[in-house]
Every structure is written in C-alpha cells, then in structure tokens.
Amino acid sequence: MLKKQIPLAITFITGVIIVITFFIPHPPFGRLQQDALTWYSVIFGFTMLLGVDSLVRFHYRKLRRREKGWWFSIIFYGGFLLSFITGVVSEVRFGDAFNINSSFMYFYNTILIPLQSTMFALLAFFIASASYRAFRARNIDATFLLVTAVIVMLGRVPVGYMLWHKLPNLTSWILNVLQLGPMRGIMIGIALGTVAMSLRLILGIERTYLS
Amino acid sequence: MIEALGIWVAAGLTLAIMSFLYGDNPIYKFAEHLYVGYSAGYWLIYTWHFTIKLMVIQPIAEKQPGAIFLVIPLFFGVLMLTRWFPRIAWISRWSIAFTVGIGAGLTLTGAIHGYIIPQVKATILPLWTGNGFSSFNNLVIVIGVLTTLIYFFFSRPHTGVLGKTSKVGILFIMIAFGASFGYTVMARISLLIGRLDFLWSSILKLVHFF
Amino acid sequence: MNGENISFWEKLGKIDRRWIFLIIGLVVFIPIAFGLRMTVHVSPAVKSAYDTINRLPEGSVVMISIDYDAASMPELQPMLKAILRHCFDKNLKVILINFWPLGLPIGNQGLEEVAKEYGKVYGVDYMNLGYRPGDIAVMLRMGTEIRSVFYGDIKGTPLDSLPMMKNIHNYDDIAVVVGLEAGSMGDYWVQYVNARFKQDLILGVTAVMAAGVYPYLQAGQIKGLIGGLKGAAEYEKLVNHPAFGHIGMASQSWAHVAIILFIILGNIGYFMERRRKRGL
Numbered sequence: 001m002l003k004k005q006i007p008l009a010i011t012f013i014t015g016v017i018i019v020i021t022f023f024i025p026h027p028p029f030g031r032l033q034q035d036a037l038t039w040y041s042v043i044f045g046f047t048m049l050l051g052v053d054s055l056v057r058f059h060y061r062k063l064r065r066r067e068k069g070w071w072f073s074i075i076f077y078g079g080f081l082l083s084f085i086t087g088v089v090s091e092v093r094f095g096d097a098f099n100i101n102s103s104f105m106y107f108y109n110t111i112l113i114p115l116q117s118t119m120f121a122l123l124a125f126f127i128a129s130a131s132y133r134a135f136r137a138r139n140i141d142a143t144f145l146l147v148t149a150v151i152v153m154l155g156r157v158p159v160g161y162m163l164w165h166k167l168p169n170l171t172s173w174i175l176n177v178l179q180l181g182p183m184r185g186i187m188i189g190i191a192l193g194t195v196a197m198s199l200r201l202i203l204g205i206e207r208t209y210l211s
Numbered sequence: 212m213i214e215a216l217g218i219w220v221a222a223g224l225t226l227a228i229m230s231f232l233y234g235d236n237p238i239y240k241f242a243e244h245l246y247v248g249y250s251a252g253y254w255l256i257y258t259w260h261f262t263i264k265l266m267v268i269q270p271i272a273e274k275q276p277g278a279i280f281l282v283i284p285l286f287f288g289v290l291m292l293t294r295w296f297p298r299i300a301w302i303s304r305w306s307i308a309f310t311v312g313i314g315a316g317l318t319l320t321g322a323i324h325g326y327i328i329p330q331v332k333a334t335i336l337p338l339w340t341g342n343g344f345s346s347f348n349n350l351v352i353v354i355g356v357l358t359t360l361i362y363f364f365f366s367r368p369h370t371g372v373l374g375k376t377s378k379v380g381i382l383f384i385m386i387a388f389g390a391s392f393g394y395t396v397m398a399r400i401s402l403l404i405g406r407l408d409f410l411w412s413s414i415l416k417l418v419h420f421f
Numbered sequence: 422m423n424g425e426n427i428s429f430w431e432k433l434g435k436i437d438r439r440w441i442f443l444i445i446g447l448v449v450f451i452p453i454a455f456g457l458r459m460t461v462h463v464s465p466a467v468k469s470a471y472d473t474i475n476r477l478p479e480g481s482v483v484m485i486s487i488d489y490d491a492a493s494m495p496e497l498q499p500m501l502k503a504i505l506r507h508c509f510d511k512n513l514k515v516i517l518i519n520f521w522p523l524g525l526p527i528g529n530q531g532l533e534e535v536a537k538e539y540g541k542v543y544g545v546d547y548m549n550l551g552y553r554p555g556d557i558a559v560m561l562r563m564g565t566e567i568r569s570v571f572y573g574d575i576k577g578t579p580l581d582s583l584p585m586m587k588n589i590h591n592y593d594d595i596a597v598v599v600g601l602e603a604g605s606m607g608d609y610w611v612q613y614v615n616a617r618f619k620q621d622l623i624l625g626v627t628a629v630m631a632a633g634v635y636p637y638l639q640a641g642q643i644k645g646l647i648g649g650l651k652g653a654a655e656y657e658k659l660v661n662h663p664a665f666g667h668i669g670m671a672s673q674s675w676a677h678v679a680i681i682l683f684i685i686l687g688n689i690g691y692f693m694e695r696r697r698k699r700g701l
Binding site for chain 2 (some may be wrong): 002003019039040041049050056073078105110111118122123148149180195
C-alpha cells in the first residue's frame with residue numbers, strides 16, 4: 001500500500017487538482033493551485049541532486065575498483081571540488097556565489113563556458129563530414145529533402161542574396177508556407193501523444209516512474 | 212595577470228576539446244572529465260542558492276505569510292534523496308509521484324489549450340482570399356497539415372486513396388526535414404564561429420598583454 | 422582510363438574526414454581573422470519582432486527569459502545584447518529571468534555589460550529575477566503575482582525595495598516577454614503564458630529550433646521570431662549596432678557554400694559509382 005497505492009493516489013489527486021483548477025481559477029481552487037505549484041517548485045529543485053549523486057557514485061566506484069581509465073575519475077573529483085569549494089567560499093564571502101566578482105564566476109567563465117561551448121562546436125565538423133559521406137539523393141523523398149536543405153542553407157545567409165536576390169524570398173516562402181504545414185502536423189501528433197501519456201500517468205495506467 | 216591566466220586556461224581547454232577531431236586522446240578525456248566534474252559541483256551550489264536558500268529559508272526568515280508551510284515541500288524534497296539508500300528508496304516515490312502528477316496535469320491542459328486548439332484554429336484558413344497568391348499559400352498549408360496527419364495514421368494500411376494521400380504527406384514531411392536540416396547546419400556552424408572567434412580574440416589579447 | 426576515373430571517385434568517397442574538418446575550420450576561421458563582412462538583409466519575422474518592441478512607449482516593461490547556456494551562447498547572446506540595446510535606447514525597463522541554471526551567469530553578464538554601456542541603474546532601469554526551479558509552475562505563478570515565486574531578486578534583495586518593481590506584479594504589467602530559447606521553454610511560454618494570460622511573446626531561438634517555431638508565428642501566438650545567428654545579425658542591423666552577429670555572417674556564408682559543395686561532390690561520386698555498378 002505504502003509503496004504502490006499511495007504514490008498512485010498522490011499522482012491521481014495532484015493531476016486532477018491541476019486540471020480542475022485550470023477550469024475553476026476562483027478561490028479556493030485558485031489558492032490550491034498556487035500552493036501546489038509552489039510545492040512542486042521546491043520538490044523539483046531536489047531532483048537535480050539525484051543526478052549529481054549518480055555521477056559521484058559512478059566515479060567513486062571506478063576509482064575504488066581501479067577500472068580502466070580510473071585516473072580520469074580523479075580529474076572529475078578535482079573539477080567537482082574546485083566548483084564546490086569556490087562556490088561555498090563565494091557564497092560566504094559575497095552572500096551570493098553568482099556575484100560577477102566571485103571566484104566561482106571566474107572559474108565558471110574560465111572552465112565551464114569554454115568546455116561546454118567547444119563540445120557543441122565540434123558538431124559543425126561532424127555535420128560537414130556526415131553531409132559529405134551520407135547525404136545522398138537516393139530517391140525522390142531524399143531529393144526533396146536535399147533540395148530544400150540547400151535552398152534554406154543558401155537563402156538564410158548573405159551569400160544567397162548575392163547569388164540571386166530573390167533567393168531569401170523563396171526561402172521565406174518555404175519556411176512560412178511549404179514546411180509550416182508538415183511541421184504543424186508533426187507537432188499536433190506529438191501534442192496528442194503527450195495528452196494520451198499524461199492521461200495514462202494520472203489514471204495510473206503508466207507506472208514506470210515508480211520503479 | 213589573473214585575466215591573462217584565465218585566457219590561457221580557457222583557450223587551452225578549447226584546444227583540448229578540439230583535439231578530439233584528430234582522434235580520441237588523453238588530453239580530450241582530461242577536459243571532458245573536468246567539464247563533467249565542474250558541472251556537478253555547479254549544480255550543488257545552484258540547488259542550495261536558488262531552491263533552498265532563496266525559496267525556503269529566506270521567506271521563512273523574513274516571516275512571510277504562510278512561509279512556514281514551505282517546510283512541508285522541503286521535507287518531501289529531502290524524502291526524494293532516500294533514493295540513495297536501497298532499503299528505504301521506496302519513500303522517494305511519494306515525492307516523485309507528486310511531481311509526476313503535477314507535471315502530467317500541467318502538460319494535459321497546456322498541450323490542448325496552448326497548442327492543439329490554437330494550431331488547429333490557425334489551420335482553418337480561407338481557401339479563397341481574393342488574392343491568388345495568398346489563397347494558394349493557404350491551400351498549401353491546409354494540404355500540408357492534413358496529408359502529414361494522414362501519413363501518421365497507422366491504424367489502416369496505406370493503400371488506395373489513403374496511400375496516395377500519405378505519399379503526398381511524406382513529400383511535405385521531407386520538405387520540413389530539409390528545412391530543419393538546413394537550419395541545423397546553420398546552428399552548428401554558428402557555434403564553431405563562436406569558438407574560433409574566441410580563440411582569435413584570445414590570441415590578440417595575449418599578444419597585446421605581452 | 423575508365424577504371425582510373427572510377428577509382429578516383431571511390432577514393433574521393435572514402436577521403437579521411439580530418440581533411441573535411443580542416444577545410445571547414447579554415448573556411449570559418451579565415452573570414453574572422455581577416456575581418457570580412459557581408460551585407461545583411463532583414464527578414465519579415467525579425468522585423469516583426471523589432472517592431473513589437475519599437476512600438477512600446479517609454480517606461481514599458483520587457484521581460485527577457487534566458488533559456489540557454491554556453492552551448493548556444495554564440496547564437497543567443499548576440500540576440501540578447503541587440504535586444505537590450507534596443508530596450509535601453511527606448512528607455513524601456515528590463516527584467517531578466519532564467520530557466521536554464523547553467524545559463525544564468527551568461528545572461529547576467531550580458532545584461533550588466535550592456536546596461537553599463539547605457540549608464541542604466543540596477544533596480545531603477547533593469548533588474549534580474551534569477552532562477553527558481555519548476556519551469557511551468559514558476560511561469561503560471563507569475564501570472565498571479567511575481568512575488569509569490571520571486572520574493573527577492575537574483576541576490577535575494579526584496580523586490581519591493583527595488584524602485585522599478587513597485588507597480589509590477591504580474592503579466593498585466595509586462596508589455597512583452599522575449600524568450601531566448603535553446604530548448605523547450607519557448608513552447609511553455611507559448612502554451613501556458615500566451616494561451617492563459619494573453620501575454621505578447623517574441624521568441625529568439627537557436628537555428629536548430631527555428632523551423633519548428635514558424636507555426637506559432639503564423640498562428641499569431643508569437644509576435645516575432647529571431648532565428649539563429651543570422652537572426653541576431655538582422656536585429657543588430659535594425660538597432661544600428663553591428664556586433665558578433667555581423668562578424669559571423671561571412672564565415673557562415675562560406676561554410677554553407679563549402680558544405681553544399683561537399684554534398685554535391687558526395688552525390689556525384691555516389692551516382693558515378695552507381696552507374697559503374699549498373700554497367701557491370
């Protein structure tokens with residue numbers, strides 16, 4: 001009962017409250033919604049800690065068992081402690097770790113920004129390589145995809161205007177008319193699927209979150 | 212001096228990540244693990260400052276009306292952390308159930324009220340507006356939406372009229388994917404421009420320093 | 422002779438990808454190093470976003486949501502700065518809010534940098550609400566009263582002690598919300614804030630997401646759309662302050678041309694190879 005029925009009941013009651021308060025925003029339902037959302041915000045904040053814990057445990061296990069590449073786990077802990085310690089020191093010193101002049105922000109700018117942005121910048125190289133190796137007009141569908149991609153790629157940059165002054169207009173038409181229909185159709189399909197899943201969760205048919 | 216050191220470190224880490232382009236290597240792995248470790252510590256500080264301190268402790272300390280009841284969600288938030296202990300991990304289900312229930316309720320209302328209804332409404336367009344071009348555009352949009360939805364209807368085999376309509380739908384979908392691909396290429400190149408611009412301006416700054 | 426040509430196409434199809442990486446790197450880097458620039462033409466979607474803010478009377482409040490982090494910074498930070506310049510040029514009040522934890526300092530730095538350029542005063546002309554967990558919950562609660570979720574600003578200073586926040590309580594007091602999006606928060610702004618509170622919205626999105634946001638624009642759920650680095654460059658042109666957006670356009674253009682040439686080359690090789698196999 002405690003492990004299954006009560007969580008299912010909590011999901012059902014909270015889900016129904018949110019739906020009812022959508023239709024009846026007046027007191028006391030409006031107040032109920034506000035309180036439920038406040039509680040949601042606070043509890044949601046703690047979910048971040050679960051992810052951090054998984055990482056810390058994973059690397060601790062790797063270190064303890066001296067698994068392949070275990071020395072990189074030392075680097076992980078080094079980065080973790082650097083961030084944590086400078087954060088605590090900055091929080092104590094400035095009352096706010098996110099103060100622009102704090103050491104926490106210095107290391108954020110020096111370490112996190114370059115690492116995170118470069119990780120994603122590498123994708124430019126891989127997309128170029130993939131375009132060369134894999135993007136083939138094998139059939140009519142792929143040809144439509146390829147031609148549209150080329151028009152959009154040229155039309156959305158200044159060189160497109162240089163090639164043909166009407167190319168940006170054609171691109172605009174493709175984006176605002178031709179691709180709008182299918183994009184909307186796909187998103188409506190996704191929204192319907194989301195509605196179905198939400199109903200399944202509220203009604204307790206979908207229970208994977210309890211594992 | 213601190214600024215110059217920061218530039219060296221940032222540029223060095225950028226090049227360390229970029230070394231992956233030549234092949235996987237220890238320098239890249241060092242940078243990758245540093246990034247993951249630093250992010251993990253950042254999340255901890257973030258959670259403390261914005262969730263616990265500013266959302267719970269400060270309102271209670273300032274004696275805001277009703278703030279004392281915030282200890283209840285704080286308690287449930289702490290209960291979520293029982294996932295770390297296998298024997299009592301089931302207690303975290305209560306907190307998770309609360310967030311899942313609220314999330315499902317919000318998604319249900321938001322998807323219908325905020326997406327499906329306005330988008331369907333925006334698809335009900337006049338097929339003759341008095342102007343040939345805008346009428347044609349409206350027709351294309353309506354056909355695009357309908358044929359795409361028909362393509363994703365898998366409860367019946369795609370034969371006959373349904374089959375032909377879904378073939379039109381797949382062509383429209385390919386056009387949408389092509390537009391997305393073109394934009395995706397643009398996005399990735401933009402990120403690279405950002406990094407190379409940073410490297411170039413770092414070189415210029417360091418030359419200026421020395 | 423025929424055997425040599427075909428062998429050449431086969432080899433070309435198996436070229437080491439590091440050569441492609443090098444070419445892309447050079448094509449992007451050379452325009453940056455030599456300071457090459459290109460003329461930017463403004464699209465209707467960006468003009469619409471610009472006009473929405475431009476129409477606002479002095480003293481109106483614009484809320485800007487920082488929903489990105491360092492990974493999308495090259496595309497969205499230039500948008501942020503261009504929009505801030507526009508707002509401060511028109512003496513609009515700016516409230517920054519954040520839903521992506523890793524992006525909070527980036528948005529804050531951009532805000533402080535541009536505010537300093539214009540001599541704006543924190544708490545009087547602009548302020549930063551910071552972040553609270555809960556995404557949709559936070560957006561909905563702000564519809565009733567901002568103080569119900571943000572008792573204080575990013576540093577914890579009570580909102581009531583900030584002069585500009587005296588008469589700002591909910592979306593009724595905010596003229597426009599500008600969402601700078603690298604993920605799904607833009608959908609939440611539209612589906613919850615625009616749908617329930619009829620709040621005017623502008624979305625600035627990464628190019629990856631831009632194609633999927635046009636349905637919102639056509640449906641009138643957003644007033645304007647700024648897509649990718651090109652969108653940022655267009656907005657910079659409109660506010661007469663070319664910056665990083667403009668710097669990137671030459672590199673962007675030539676990189677696109679290079680990739681298109683790669684695609685054409687790859688397809689030529691593919692068709693030649695297919696023809697050869699059919700001939701066999």
